[in-house]
Amino acid sequence: MSAPSLVIAVPSKGRLKEKAAELFDAAGFTLRVKGHERGYRGQLDGLPDVAVEYTSAAEIVHQLRSGRVHLGITGEDLVRETVHDVDGRIAFLMPLGFGHADVVVAVPECWLDVSRMADLEDVAEQFARNHGRGLRVATKYMNLTRRFFAKEGVTGYRIVESVGATEATPATGTSELIVDITSTGTTLKANHLKVLEDGLILKSQAHLLASKRAGWDARARELCERILSSLSQ
Numbered sequence: 001m002s003a004p005s006l007v008i009a010v011p012s013k014g015r016l017k018e019k020a021a022e023l024f025d026a027a028g029f030t031l032r033v034k035g036h037e038r039g040y041r042g043q044l045d046g047l048p049d050v051a052v053e054y055t056s057a058a059e060i061v062h063q064l065r066s067g068r069v070h071l072g073i074t075g076e077d078l079v080r081e082t083v084h085d086v087d088g089r090i091a092f093l094m095p096l097g098f099g100h101a102d103v104v105v106a107v108p109e110c111w112l113d114v115s116r117m118a119d120l121e122d123v124a125e126q127f128a129r130n131h132g133r134g135l136r137v138a139t140k141y142m143n144l145t146r147r148f149f150a151k152e153g154v155t156g157y158r159i160v161e162s163v164g165a166t167e168a169t170p171a172t173g174t175s176e177l178i179v180d181i182t183s184t185g186t187t188l189k190a191n192h193l194k195v196l197e198d199g200l201i202l203k204s205q206a207h208l209l210a211s212k213r214a215g216w217d218a219r220a221r222e223l224c225e226r227i228l229s230s231l232s233q
Ligand SMILES: Nc1ncnc2c1ncn2[C@@H]1O[C@H](COP(=O)(O)OP(=O)(O)OP(=O)(O)O)[C@@H](O)[C@H]1O
Pocket: 013, 014, 015, 016, 056, 057, 058, 074, 075, 076, 077, 078, 098, 099, 100, 101, 181, 182, 183, 184, 204, 205
């Protein structure tokens, strides 16, 4: 079997998987899993020299970063969080209109005096006087948080890494506030959290992305253009 001319990484689970499949269907290139239905390799009907690799949304970012795949579908939030030198490594080819999620700063609803980022520094000072330590911000978006808090001049905090159920951490006592994604707002509301008025860090959605580090020969470029133009119609 000859090597594929172009490799595209597609989410293997979760909410992006189904949407990605619908997208290719609508563009006329049905995605098919090769072999077992739980397999991790696939192909696009009509494009036999394109290899599809199913993997997690987070892993797709690493594969694009290193150039192991030419194209990938994943969320902008994961790219901006994970890749320090995005512009040198990854090109954003097309927003896909699904996987919409805002990365936001949220605090307990009962913090009545806190509505903006600038208020956090005052709370942090008061908190440090009373508790002898800074505010704890629970998040899996550690880099986005550090950059945003620095831009806003907020310093009196430390990050507590949280990989799941982040919204529950203020109530369980492992954080004072959070940075996480919100889509409908249901999870924040259920956990009695409010988004700060100027606490929007990033408006994210799924994108078609290209790796600048992959081997781009003429056939790979042609396939990429064909896929891109079919998806845009
Ligand atoms: N509630 C949501 N609505 C829309 N998009 C979301 C939502 N939650 C996450 N996303 C987006 O989906 C992408 C993948 O999210 P995530 O890393 O959580 O993987 P997943 O496959 O959905 O699930 P898991 O958490 O089980 O790995 C991210 O870019 C994220 O912004």
